[in-house]
Amino acid sequence: MMATKAPTRLKDITCAFCQGTGRDPFGIMSPLSTCCVCGGVGTVAIESPYVQCAFCNGTGVYPHSRLTCTACEGTGATPVDEPNEPCPNCLGLGVDPHSEAEFYCAVCHGAGVVAKAGSRPGGHAVERGHKATAS
Numbered sequence: 147m148m149a150t151k152a153p154t155r156l157k158d159i160t161c162a163f164c165q166g167t168g169r170d171p172f173g174i175m176s177p178l179s180t181c182c183v184c185g186g187v188g189t190v191a192i193e194s195p196y197v198q199c200a201f202c203n204g205t206g207v208y209p210h211s212r213l214t215c216t217a218c219e220g221t222g223a224t225p226v227d228e229p230n231e232p233c234p235n236c237l238g239l240g241v242d243p244h245s246e247a248e249f250y251c252a253v254c255h256g257a258g259v260v261a262k263a264g265s266r267p268g269g270h271a272v273e274r275g276h277k278a279t280a281s
C-alpha cells in the first residue's frame with residue numbers, strides 16, 4: 147500500500163532560542179534556568195520540511211523582546227508544505243503588514259512562505275519546468 151501523504155518526519159535541530167546551550171538565554175529567572183523552548187536539551191524536533199522563521203529571522207526570539215517567538219515558538223524554524231512560494235500577504239517578511247503591533251503574519255504563520263497555489267496533497271502535481279528539447 148502506498149501512503150498518499152508523506153509521513154511526518156521529525157528532525158532535530160539546534161534550539162534557536164538558546165542556541166543549543168539549553169539555558170535561558172536571558173536568564174530572566176536565573177542564569178542557570180533551563181531553556182523553556184527545548185527544556186534544556188539544546189535541540190528541538192521540527193517537522194520536515196521546514197524553513198527558517200522569517201518573523202524572528204531564525205533567532206527564536208520575539209522581535210524587540212526577550213520572549214520566545216510566538217510564530218515558531220522559539221525553535222527558529224517553521225514547518226512548511228512543499229512546494230511553496232513567498233507569502234503574498236507579508237511578501238516573505240513573516241510580519242503582518244496590517245498590524246502595527248508587529249504581529250506575525252497569519253497567512254504564513256511567520257514562515258514567509260506558503261504552500262504553492264494549485265498544489266494540494268493527494269492531487270495531481272502540476273508538471274512544470276520539464277524542457278522538452280531533445281539533446
Ligand SMILES: [Zn+2]
Binds near residue numbers: 187
Ligand atoms: Zn533551547
Ligand SMILES: [Zn+2]
Binds near residue numbers: 218219
Ligand atoms: Zn520565530
Ligand SMILES: [Zn+2]
Binds near residue numbers: 233237251253
Ligand atoms: Zn505571510
